[in-house]
Amino acid sequence: ALIYLLKYPYLACLRPTQKMNLFQSITSALDNTLASDPTAVIFGEDVAFGGVFRCTVGLRDKYGKDRVFNTPLCEQGIVGFGIGVAVAGATAIAEIQFADYIFPAFDQIVNEAAKYRYRSGNMFDCGNLTIRAPWGCVGHGSLYHSQSPEAFFAHCPGLKVVIPRSPIQAKGLLLSCIADKNPCIFFEPKILYRAAVEQVPEDPYTIPLSQAEVLQEGSDVTLVAWGTQIHVLKEVASMAQEKLGVSCEVIDLQTILPWDIETVCKSVVKTGRLLISHEAPVTGGFASEISSTVQEECFLNLEAPISRVCGYDTPFPHIFEPFYIPDKWKCFEAIKKMINY
């Protein structure tokens, strides 16, 4: 229990916590924000009645229809509007209904939000903007309800991209994004909305951005992922220990941009082997950035080529999902190959 508390200092003993799933921890973060920041507004498609994933349930009744409101069905409008709210000095929390539908807003995010501060010589900025979107596979989502588009945004200086693995992380990271003075995109693993349940503090707390978390220490292989895939890698780490006697160090990257190069490299220097895993297609996926940087910084420490276990270079399929996803067997096999290299 002491180790648990030392690891999660924000869960100080006397804080009241409540059993919450992921969507409830999001609601809690949003509730805290609307309570403490009178300028904060939440908007997007269908957020008024509670949202298609129930993340905004109760907030409109509690804080008023001028603070939690529906917008017309238009992602470029949602983000453009959000930028304007932020530029005028208010806290803007924009919801995109599915990460798969963020692309109409790509111009506003990449050409406008990310560059607002730089291009204006710091006279104007949209640091008060946070964009939230459900992300990742869900079992039956197919092409347009399963995407993980973090790689598109990782290529855009000026943005922050954050992905939580659990309710406790989600609330703390979302509150950090909202507080952060840069435009942030917060992807929420939709498959975990109901499935992940933890005792989450009711009070607000933040988890630092751009700090990767070492979930379990190990000596033979470093495993890196974010979001849902962390749970897969934790299982793989047990399998590797049990069946191969291999000790795995599991790292949750948490922030994709700017990412914690130091923690990952420090781990690879120790273990000499790196496996990165994500659902998004392998080519140009964020694993390629991590792989490239690690081989630059830790070349002489590597015992085997860096392994990427990712989605295939296809659109996300419907009926073929069980074959598409980077499951524990694929990750396990990749570890085996690295150990025997």
Place this chain on the structure above:
Amino acid sequence: MIPQDYLGLAFFSMLCCFWPLGIAAFYLSQKVLQLQQTFDSSLEKPQFPGASAEFVDQLEFIQPNVISGIPVYRVMDRQGNIINPSQDPQLSKETVLNFYQKMTMLNTMDRILYESQRQGRISFYMTNYGEEGTHIGSAAALDPNDLVFGQYREAGVLMYRGFPLDHFMAQCYANADDLGKGRQMPVHYGSKDLNFVTISSPLATQIPQAAGAAYAVKRENTNRAVICYFGEGAASEGDAHAGFNFSATLECPLIFFCRNNGYAISTPTNEQYRGDGIAARGPGYGMLSIRVDGNDVFAVYNATKEARRRAVAENQPFLIEAMTYRIGHHSTSDDSSAYRSVDEVNYWDKQDHPISRLRHYMTARGWWSEDDERSWRKQSRKTVMEAFERAERRLKPNPELLFTDVYQEMIPSLNKQRESLWRHVQQYKENYPLDLYEK
């Protein structure tokens, strides 16, 4: 299925239980009834939630009216005479002289900076020839605290608000005095103090942003408005549709000001749209709209003033389409003789120019003479030239500024890149123009 309205239960509790409870129950059941509006199909009115209208039994398509479109509001004729005295804003001589001087100062600055690009002194420039009336008329009708989102051909708004010539020049020269720290191409002005949001190149992106800013400003309750400028070409972008729709549904105190100047680079309006311009789109969004003569500075002033008053009082957006003509080329990268006749351009320059119309108004009242014109031309040119020479001499900003303001804070990876650039430049310094930049 008769919807449950709890009326029966309410009566029961009134009669058999505690009667105040019954009265409360009765009241609440009426509220429930209101919410569950009964749909009566025997009524001969459409019940659709999506539109409020009558039925019709003749098949007829609505004809868009482009031959006789929305009329153009004006106060002066092309010779500067007031047509309807009730519409004369009756501005003071001081105010009108200021309008004239701002428009002509802009024109003078445009000539000099266009020329400076041709001579290779600045990299790029866009003139405002012919559209000075739209800038000054609208800027004068606003409050200085109103937030301005522009496209790129609204320098007169900044000039009217008092942006110094030195700052215009500094931005075009990207020198160390540029408020934008030398990061953008010329004419991408911005000013926090003057509430003018920095210009960006992508077209129409400012339109939904203006709606968001107006929404935030509405919640502040400080009686500020937001104005959003764009051209008729930018109005074709999806962002324009998004901005119009959001501002109307979310009830924003916002003025949309469209400069319809006839061309989007080489694309004439008949290739940009088939409907009756931009003003006709406003009603489609539920927005109050007007078309004005953009070359009539008083018409622009009157329309903007009234739109601003009502936008703030009633929390709704207004659309003003200011008809005008782009006398200059699109930019220094364009030669418009490739797609339009010199005669067409000359007509607007000589026969329907906002500056000459205002001058005629002034001279008719004895407020401006030939001598005034001569001495003002000389003085304004001298002022612009002096600012120009100062800007020419100034160094460029320190290259450190390449790396700052990407995020609010410096991040480790970017810092490493910065250090790597410095080591490289130290080693290869003779290949980099360090003398042009501040240390």
